[in-house]
Amino acid sequence: MSNTTSTHVQLIARPEGWPTPADFRIATVEYGELQPGQIRVQNEFVSVDPYMRGRMNDVRSYVAPYALGETIGGGAIGRVVASEADAIPVGSVVLHQHGWSDLVQGEATTFRVVPELPGVPLSLYLGTLGMTGLTGYVGLTAIAGMKPGDTVFISGAAGAVGTAAGQIAKLLGAGRVIGSAGSAEKVRLLTEKYGYDAAFNYKDAPVREQLAELAPDGVDVFFDNVGGDHLEAALDVMNDGGRIALCGAITSYNTTEKVAGPDNLANIITRGLSVKGFTLAAYLHLAPEFNGHMTGWFSEGRIAYDETIVDGIESTVDAFLDMMRGANTGKMLVRVGGSTAR
Amino acid sequence: MSNTTSTHVQLIARPEGWPTPADFRIATVEYGELQPGQIRVQNEFVSVDPYMRGRMNDVRSYVAPYALGETIGGGAIGRVVASEADAIPVGSVVLHQHGWSDLVQGEATTFRVVPELPGVPLSLYLGTLGMTGLTGYVGLTAIAGMKPGDTVFISGAAGAVGTAAGQIAKLLGAGRVIGSAGSAEKVRLLTEKYGYDAAFNYKDAPVREQLAELAPDGVDVFFDNVGGDHLEAALDVMNDGGRIALCGAITSYNTTEKVAGPDNLANIITRGLSVKGFTLAAYLHLAPEFNGHMTGWFSEGRIAYDETIVDGIESTVDAFLDMMRGANTGKMLVRVGGSTAR
Known part of the structure; x- marks a missing residue:
């Protein structure tokens, strides 16, 4: 016993x-x-x-x-x-x-x-093979409707969801994938290990400046794990008809004060953007579809973690x-x- | 000549x-x-x-x-x-x-x-029979996916789009339609002439308080012409899976400073909300559908203006x-x- x-x-x-x-x-x-x-x-x-x-x-x-x-x-x-x-x-x-x-x-x-x-x-x-990977997959596909060729920006890219989401985006045909993270080492991993085309350390300079520089042709899909200055920066550079999947807002989770939102929300109107928040519970039906993709990618050695x-x-x-x-x-x-x- | x-x-x-x-x-x-x-x-x-x-x-x-x-x-x-x-x-x-x-x-x-x-x-x-009415129709249908029974909140309800949108919402089967306006006279018109179930003067008290009181069962669809405090108040009371059509943000059009957004954007995530901005140009193909409805409603005397x-x-x-x-x-x-x- x-x-x-x-x-x-x-x-x-x-x-x-x-x-x-x-x-x-x-x-x-x-x-x-x-x-x-x-x-x-x-x-x-x-x-x-x-x-x-x-x-x-x-x-x-x-x-x-x-x-x-x-x-x-x-x-x-x-x-x-x-x-x-x-x-x-x-x-x-x-x-x-x-x-x-x-x-x-x-x-x-x-x-x-x-x-x-x-x-x-x-x-x-x-x-990567579980809820975290599924979250990245759902956000990119069902929520943001990512299409091949899209420029994708992922905030908090070195985290559990971000490392999966960046790779999934590339494997699904994203054109350019940009990530943010909080250290030089993480930024290095994003481009060297996780296939990000570009990455920046959000502690180095304002996110608005760094993202605008790395996304000269704008962003079609934004996968947000961070909120706050990252959402604001993304709204600056979103292309017309762009889609934003709000997955997390970790900047606000431990604040005792409410934090004011981005100063450029009107871009949602003028650029016809879609912003959709999600939690995984409503999308578990996509697990088999995700598993089908991920099992193949993983067995082919195409997934880092x-x-x-x-x-x-x-x-x-x-x-x-x-x-x-x-x-x-x-x-x-x-x-x-x-x-x-x- | x-x-x-x-x-x-x-x-x-x-x-x-x-x-x-x-x-x-x-x-x-x-x-x-x-x-x-x-x-x-x-x-x-x-x-x-x-x-x-x-x-x-x-x-x-x-x-x-x-x-x-x-x-x-x-x-x-x-x-x-x-x-x-x-x-x-x-x-x-x-x-x-x-x-x-x-x-x-x-x-x-x-x-x-x-x-x-x-x-x-x-x-x-x-x-009402033209772009303004079509804007209300598109926002409620194609953008917000309004369903019969939905509780709908429309900001700036006594304006051109709002007076049309409120009536269209009711004619399409909305359960409860709530509107905001900037004078007691407009508020009276909303409920007496335009079929709104409830309305409030946003100058009387904070929008957050007034909307929460008038929407005890939450809001399913928010049609926003105003932005700012109205968007913030709506995010407070949106029901899970709610849909927000961003049509206008008149509060911000004449400010010289950028205005910070709502302090409760994280509700978009936790409640699985969809926020979509639109301008009419991309939805002109819905004009015949709108005209079909509106011509009938108007000829039946069901449209006030x-x-x-x-x-x-x-x-x-x-x-x-x-x-x-x-x-x-x-x-x-x-x-x-x-x-x-x-």
């Missing part, structure tokens, strides 16, 4: 602005015996994502706020260590949304089995905060499978 | 902020003899519209800026007083874009004959400025046909 003691990270106070460690607690959860239909999963990786910040607030949004005193929900992947469900035997690898813990048990229906494939680290199912991995479930809050500050390149993950065998 | 002397209003300086009479001149234009294929038209009404303000600036936009020293182009309707074109005989009523003058002549192909119908003032072809009319081509600049300040209810027009017979 496997271990039933689990370490969870729980929200205990609603952050004002930047979260602090005091907003969370490390809790020990003791599970009871497995009931029929349940499985027990030893997590290998848990995901920290920008959208989680929104769920820490008690405001109307597209998903319910996290309850105080409960475990932070979110993507994780692990291996079944005990099973009372015929459909998911011990040893299976499963994806789930039970979030920040090293061990979890629950109804088998809340877990999804994924194949273990040679050369595919399990962590990728939380990133980075992961920024910290170890130990107790490091999850720090990992989350580091990710919000841009310390990561590619997907930020917490590895918990390396802990003691149970 | 008809008179060949015409009075035109021309732009002679690019306004900074609010235009002043000094930015314009009243010019006498002496036409030569009609050439084959040309017609001469005595205007009856010329139109003053918010979009003209943008064309007075020398900036990239969807139509070329007005040239300094030339006549202000725009919608007008008049009667043919001389013709060297078989297709358009003397006496025909024609719509055209030659703009602010009392008499104009040019190639017949730049004029479009419209029918004279009993009970239909010619001025309506510049308003107001016109704010001033007399004399020399009054055009004042009419334009008054319209920009909101002095009009419904369409603002300059009547020039009442001048001396020629």
Whole structure:
């Protein structure tokens, strides 16, 4: 019989602005015996994502706020260590949304089995091969209607979504892909590893100036993970009929004041722009289409990725905060499978 | 032979902020003899519209800026007083874009004959039955995808586009239609004459407060003619999947400073909103569909309208400025046909 003691990270106070460690607690959860239909999963990786910040607030949004005193929900992947469900035997690898813990048990229906494939680290199912990659794909296709030849600008391009989105754009035929990131090293990776045609460090000079210089023929599609000055700069240079996919606005997630929007929104009118916000929940039906593309690209060696991995479930809050500050390149993950065998 | 002397209003300086009479001149234009294929038209009404303000600036936009020293182009309707074109005989009523003058002549192909119908003032072809009505129709249908039952908010509702759009929304099955305007009298007209279910005076209290109170179940479609605080207030109350048609942003047209946008743009993401700007030029193909609807509605007596009319081509600049300040209810027009017979 496997271990039933689990370490969870729980929200205990609603952050004002930047979260602090005091907003969370490390809790020990003791599970009871497995009931029929349940499985027990030893997590290998848990995901920290920008959208989680929104769920820490008690405001109307597209998903319910996290309850105080409960475990932070979110993507994780692990291996079944005990099973009372015929459909998911011990040893299976499963994806789930039970979030920040090293061990979890629950109804088998809340877990999804994924194949273990040679050369595919399990962590990728939380990133490029999973929701993160799908987010890039959906934003470019269903939301922005990217067409071959389009000039595409992606903000926060060295993050989990950005590294995937830039490559997907090129593979789908984008003409020129421009990215922004927050360090010289990330900018280098964008052009050398991720196929971006041009990239800039938004800390070097105003985004407006740098983007205008790199996009002399304008931008057709803007995939925004950042908001604020990036959205404003993009509105400056959007071509007539351009399309903006709003995926994230990380600049605003930890501010306590509301931040005024771009000063050039009227360009949306005069240039006939489409601006569409999205969260992935409404577009999960595109997963098979995405998987079809991505499986092929990945097996052909055409997909690069980075992961920024910290170890130990107790490091999850720090990992989350580091990710919000841009310390990561590619997907930020917490590895918990390396802990003691149970 | 008809008179060949015409009075035109021309732009002679690019306004900074609010235009002043000094930015314009009243010019006498002496036409030569009609050439084959040309017609001469005595205007009856010329139109003053918010979009003209943008064309007075020398900036990239969807139509070329007005040239300094030339006549202000725009919608007008008049009667043919001389013709060297078989297709358009003397006496025909024609719509055209030659703009602010009392008499104009040019190639017949730049004029479009419209029918004279009993009970239909010619001025309506510049308003509810023309581009203005079509703008309301396009914004609600092609841009915002309004569905029966939707709650619709229309800003600047007592203007030319707003008075048409509110009625069109109701006739197309909108559930609840809310409008904003700048005086108690206009607010009264919206609910008593134009079929709005609720309306408020944006000068009475913050738009955010008033709209939230009148839209307790949220807004599905926002048709924006105003921008600024109206867009911000709408973003507060938009329902998930809501659609915003950006038609105008009159608050910003005469500012010399750029104006920061709404502080709640992130709602576009979390609520999956679509924001689309439009100008009519790309949607003229919907004119027959619109005309089909509008002709029926109008003949059934289901369309109300107001016109704010001033007399004399020399009054055009004042009419334009008054319209920009909101002095009009419904369409603002300059009547020039009442001048001396020629």
